[in-house]
Amino acid sequence: MTSRWTTAVLDTDQPGGWAVARSPEGFLFDDNGALFPREWLKRQDLSILAEHGIGHLDGEPVYLLELRSHSDVPGCNWKGLRAFMLEGDHTVYKVLGYAAQIGTWAREHRFCGNCGQAMIQVPRERAMYCEPCDLRSYPRISPSMIVLVTRGDEVLLARSPRFVTGVYSTLAGFAEPGESAEDCLIREVREEVQIEVKNIQYMGSQCWPFPHSMMLGFHAEYAGGEIVCQEDEIEDAQWFNVHELPPLPASRSIARYLIDVYVARRLGHAEPVLPG
Ligand SMILES: NC(=O)C1=CN([C@@H]2O[C@H](COP(=O)(O)OP(=O)(O)OC[C@H]3O[C@@H](n4cnc5c(N)ncnc54)[C@H](O)[C@@H]3O)[C@@H](O)[C@H]2O)C=CC1
Ligand SMILES: [Mg+2]
Ligand SMILES: [Zn+2]
Incomplete structure (x- = not known):
């Protein structure tokens, strides 16, 4: 099966195609969704910081208008990326997730981290460039480990104070310099x-564009210790029987996938598929 969405670096001098608009309030959308005819969108009263050609959807070019601030567009509203993940078409969510990561990165790399001068967008490459330093900055991706710890029919799930009331999830955390994926996982489980x-x-x-994580998912077996929750980070953590699970994270998340696969295996059910 060929993918409906492929990323590409497109020349912004070419006319036509679709465009999405992103402000600190999220993406612009109307009754037809978040993709607008690009020429129409550029005629609206928008405060454009930068334009990026980001890829092809069903063969049509797609551009991102990264805005300084949101503005009122008749018949339209603004909505955050998370809402698109929870409600929307998965392919459109992937387009917007990529747009968000490119927009954030380019916005945060307008000046050289070495000499402080303005950087330029490199044509035909996804990079910002400082000529005096001959320095390129590429989009940032932050590897994060996420793990379901298991003990027979039981799984270890935890709550962060930031979660929706009642929801328990797998443990997760960012890799630090010097660590392997396994080192990071062991440290995070110990700390939390x-x-x-x-x-x-x-x-x-799973790519997790909030704002630029790359989630690497694992199962691991319990080897020892009693649960002691990390202050401030973990509000509660418990062993839950696979027959009596609490409210779980959203179905498109890798956290949910790790739980669903384990439960399916224990109960002899068909295994779910990880959303791309
Ligand atoms: N897709 C999924 O199913 C899930 C994804 N996640 C994601 O995993 C990541 C890690 O999860 P948590 O530990 O709960 O996140 P967190 O946001 O609680 O991060 C913990 C701490 O790590 C530090 N930090 C933040 N960004 C960092 C970076 N880029 N590199 C190194 N350290 C950084 C900060 O001190 C922060 O307080 C987050 O991006 C979170 O959104 C978490 C759970 C489920
Ligand atoms: Mg964590
Ligand atoms: Zn420089």
Whole structure:
């Protein structure tokens, strides 16, 4: 099956195509969704910071208008990326997730981190460039480990104070310089719940554009310790039986996938597929 959406670096001097508009309030949308005819969108009263050609959707070029601030466009509203993930068409969410990462990165790399001068967008390459330093900055991706710790029919799930009331999820955390994926996973589980793990098994990965994580998902077995929650980060953590699970994270997240796969295996059900 060919993908409906492919990323590309497009020349912004070419006319036509679709465009999405992103402001600090989220993406612009109307009854037809978040993709607008580009020429129409550029005629609206928008405060454009930068334009990026980001790829092809069903063969049509797609551009991002990154805005300084939101403005009123008749018949339209603004909505955050998370809402598109939860409600929208998965392909459109992927377009917007990519647009958000490119917009954030380009906005935060307008000046050289080495000499402080203005950087320029490199034609035909996804990079910002400082000529005096001959320095290129590429989009940033932050590797994060996410793990379901298991003990037979039980799984270890935790709550962060930021979660929706009642929801429990898998443990996660960012890799630090010097760490392997496994080192990071072991450290994060120790820091967050003081549990030791063994038999770490890689399960799959997911781009998580909030704002630029690359989630690497694992299962790991309990090897020892009693749950002690990390102050401020973990509000509660418990062993839950696969027959009595609490409210879980959104179905498109890799957190949910890691839980659903394990439960399916224990119960002998068909395994779910990780959304791309
Ligand atoms: N797709 C999914 O199913 C899930 C994704 N996640 C994501 O995993 C990531 C890590 O999860 P949490 O530990 O809960 O996140 P977090 O936001 O609580 O991060 C913990 C701490 O790490 C530090 N930090 C923030 N950004 C960093 C970076 N780029 N590199 C290194 N350190 C950084 C900060 O001190 C922050 O307080 C987050 O992006 C979160 O959104 C978390 C759970 C489920
Ligand atoms: Mg964490
Ligand atoms: Zn420089």
